[in-house]
Every structure is written in structure tokens, then in C-alpha cells.
Amino acid sequence: MKILVTGAAGFIGNFVTERLLEQGHYVIGLDNLNDYYQVSLKDDRLKRVEHFENFEFVKIDLADREAISELFAEHKFDRVVHLAAQAGVRYSIDNPMAYNDSNLTGMMTILEGCRQNNVEHLVYASSSSVYGMNKEVPFSETDRVDHPVSLYAATKKANELMAHSYSHLYNLPVTGLRFFTVYGPWGRPDMAAYKFAKKIMAGEEIDVYNHGDLSRDFTYIDDIVEGILRTLDNVPTGASGNAKYDNEAVTPYALYNIGNHQPVKLMEFISTLEEALGVKAKLNMMPMQPGDVYTTYADTDQLQQAVGFEPNTTLKQGLTEFANWFRDYHNV
Template sequence: MTIQSPVLVTGCAGFIGFHVARRLLDEGYSVTGFDNMNDYYDVSLKQSRLSLLREYNSFTFTQAALEDRGALEEIFASSKPSIVIHLAAQAGVRYSLQNPYTYVDSNLTGFVNILEACRLSGVDHLVYASSSSVYGANAKQPFSEHDATNHPVSLYAATKKANELLAHTYSHLYGLPTTGIRFFTVYGPWGRPDMAYFSFTRAILAGEAIQIFNEGKMKRDFTYIDDAVEAVMRLMQRTPQPDPDWQAAHPDPSTSYVPYRIYNAGSHRPVSLLTFIETLERALGQEAVKEWLPMQPGDVKDTYADIEDLIRDTGYRPDTPLEKGIENFVAWYRDYYR
């Protein structure tokens, strides 16, 4: 792929999508952005991200929903992307408990629309966001792409698992190269207000109580945004090939006899929620008022990424320390919200 080849980034006004699009633009790629700009969280934040992308002459944008097949067909026809980085989705575990159809529309119908558009347009490589939530009830840690993920504990996780299965089907039927990236709790500047570290920051600065579930005993493999973006950039340039060692008698879930791959993108350093909060308190210079609540439906207790495949195949190991990542987020937060 030449650097002039167009890249379509869905969810470009979202957290990870914005950072990926900006990195591509900084490196000289032509980027076509696609986002529905929904009000799941503060739209003005999405508009601020989008305004930064619009500063690049090589960026174009279409506002539409993934469920709008006509809009997708039009943008594929006009931009003719060689690479599609699909990061648009209805996010959030708890939101899915009250709004299940939103996840079906965006994450299932929308994903099939993306696959069909890629197939009909002859796209060279589809890179899409999966999630660490697909590991669900798995107890073996660290979570490995080579383990089965058949027991999701939230509708959001089930839709992401379904995305992986749908992608494999298109890799099998049409030879579409697909790479799924299971992101592990990505955080950092320009983050999502619905995520805990963001709402914690707002509450701590306002002197309000923060809600801590399961007595803070949960652990998360917090992954700094720059590390997640680097994983996307490297995997984007690594078009999957059929695995000659794949065996139908002992199927490896992470690879296949078709051009299909699954990778974890995490820090490989799980941190307890209480340690994370303490790190945030130090960066803010202010102690949190804590409200203790029980475990929430759909949550998993711990996440921990096995990233050996990512390191082996891309030569990249996420390395941003939590303290540095939190400092960067707090500096951005204070600047953005004055």
C-alpha cells in the first residue's frame, strides 16, 4: 500500500477513532472519516475532535449511521478505500442493559453493512475493533487469543464476539483479509466521558463522591491511547495470510486457514481499581470521596492481556507507564475544561 492510498476510518469522532485518524493524517495518509455523531455522550467533545481533523486538507468527513446502507455504499464508491479501520460501534457494557436494540443496530447490522461494502469494493484489508469483554467468564489469565471465548457476560461483549465470527465468515467466503483487535480498557486525552477514569476526574475536582464497584477489588489492563494507536498502525500494515499450520481437528480461535487474525492490544500490566484511583488522586492533587457499591451486572472482575502475538508479529510492546498516562490525561482535562 502506498502512503497515498485512502484509508476509511469509521467512528473518527470517537475516542480511539479520532486518535487513529489524526495519526494517519500526520503520517501523510488520505483519510475519509465516518461517524454518526450520536449523543451517547457529550456531542460537543466529538465536535471538538472532529474540528481538529478538519484542519488537515487530506481529511474528508461524512456524518451517517452504520445502519444506513446507502450512505455507506456512497462513501465506499466515492473514496474507494484500500484499507478500512472500523472503530465505530455502540460502546459501553451497562448501557446495553437498558438499550439492547441500539447495540443490534450499530454493532450487528452496522458491521454486516461494513463487511458487505468491503466485499463489494474489493478492500485490501479490514481492521476492526473487538474488545477484551469477549473473554467474559473465562478464568484463565492472562487472556489469550488462542483460548475459546464462548461465554460473554454482557450484550456488548456478545456483539463483539459476533463481529469476530462474521469477519471470519467473510474471510472464508470472499477471501476478505480481516484483523480484529481486542482492546483492553483504553484511556488517555480526549477520552470517553462514560468511562470510569473520566467521570472520576470530574467528580473529584467537583468534590463529589465517586462510585466504586465491588469494593474496588477489580483489576483492569489499562492501555494508554498512544499504545492502542500504535498497535492499530502496525497491524493495519500487516495484511493477514492463511495460516498453513491451522488444524481443523484442533482449531485455533485466533487464526485460520483463511486471511483472518485476532490480536489483543493491552499493556500486560493489570492494575487494581483502587491503585488506579490513587494514581489519579496524586495527579489531581486531591483525594476522592468514595461511595462503595456492589458488583454490577455485565462487569468482569479482572482483565489481563496476553500480548505475545502482538509483540511477535509487529515487534511492538505497549510501554506507557500508568503514572505517565494519567498525568497526560489530567493535563489535557484541565486544559480542555478550563
């Protein structure tokens, strides 16, 4: 099959691209290579897949409607994995317009491309951030998510609504995936594992928000990729396992959590990372930050029922793999 992967130079997108190429699919990898974090890391990720003969990279901004339209018309993709977005909860507080262009306009250009060119299945990235300050755990796909606490979360909730409307109006098969705190080798520098490791190895203090009284459903990259690929092959037919409303019984739309369904206290995460790196961290205890939530915890029953898989990599396994990569990549 010919598959478009947006965000192919990003953390998750790069691993998904690699797996699809190994399976023999022809992959067009799209990325605008923006400088939200160092472009050199994105370039190095692309080097991991550029040797595949069945890979082609295109540098296009999602907000460029004409370029995206031409790309879809030229390639007639069978399936699309839409992972590109402006990420980061805290960054959205200071740079809100970047989220409008990438996450809202960008989602719209992808939906239109799929509609106009009869794509057989669109899988797109949502986020656990949509759950906001939900008190009931674990977080379920049928929970109400009407109270986002960051603009990033609001754009991801908007993406879910946009995708559902396209699926309903145009009979476009769409699956949304709510990712829970992804980590692992080649990860994003603004995420906890990378950010902490860099400061720990430099002997600098790490900021520990809410004085460490936070927990996250940390999910290893290999588990995320496996979930994406399985849902990509599980095309919704209008009888999604988590339909809540009558119209979803005929709408080819599905929505799943992908998380490790085992929340970890922040202090336990730090101690496990210390052990993996072999270095003790210096801690700078901080108050709660705007846009943060106290906990994330994924209910993965729907994913298990739909595709027979649920993430299960332990934090120790995952952080050991990350630490080994970090040391090698940074020569420390």
C-alpha cells in the same frame, strides 16, 4: 492510500485519524455523531483534524445500508479501520436495541462494502469484554469466549465471527483487535478516568464497584493507536500467527489483544489519578454491577510476534497526561 476510519469523532478513531493524516494518507472520517455522550466533545475532537487538506468528514449512520454502499462505491478505499460502535457495558443492559443497529447491522454494512469493493485490508475493533468471566489469566486469543456477561460483549464476539466468515468465504484480509480498557486525553466520559476525574474535581463521591476489588488492564491511547497502525500495515495472508483451526491456515484473518499486559487494582488506579489531579477522592463503595468482570489481563505475545510491538506506557505516565488534558479542557 485512501483509508476509511469509522468512528472518526470517537476517542480512538480520532487519534487514529490524526496519525494517518500525519503519515500523508487521504482519510475519510465517518461518524453519526450520536448523543450517547455529549456531542460537543466529538465536535471538539473533529476540530483537531479538520485542518488537514487530506481529510474529509462524512456524517453517516452505519445502519444506513444504501449510504454506506454508495460511500464505498464512490471512494474505492484501499483500507478500512472500523472503530465505530455503540460502546458501554452498562448501557447495553438498558438500551439493547442500540447495539443491534450499530454493532451488528453496522458491522455487516462495513463487511459488505469491503467485499464488494476489493478493500485490501479491514481492521476492526473488538473488545476484551468478549473474555467474560474467564478464570484463566492472562487472556489469550486462543481462549474460548463462549460466555459473554453483557450484550455489548456478545455483539463484539458476533463481530469476530462475522469477520472470520467473510474472510474465509471471500478471501477478505481482516484483522480483529481486542482492546483492553483504553484511557487518555480526549477519552470517553463514561470510562473510569474521565468519570472519576469529573466527580473528584467537583468534590463529589465516586462509585467504587465491588468495594474496589477489581482490576483492569488499563491501556494508554498512544499504545492502542500504535498497535492499530502496525496491524493495518500487516495484511494477513492466511498464515496468521494465532491460527488455531485448520481452515485458518488458509484464511487471511488475524486476531490480537492490545493491552498493557499489567493489570492494575482499581484502588491503585484511583490513588494514581488522585495524585495526578492533586485532589483526594471521596469514595462510595458499591457492590458488583451486572455485566462487570473481576479482572482483565491481556496476553500480548501474538501482537509482539506479528508486528514487533507491545504497549508499555505506565499508568502514572498515562494518567498524568490525561489529568493535564482534563484540567486544560475543563479549565479546572
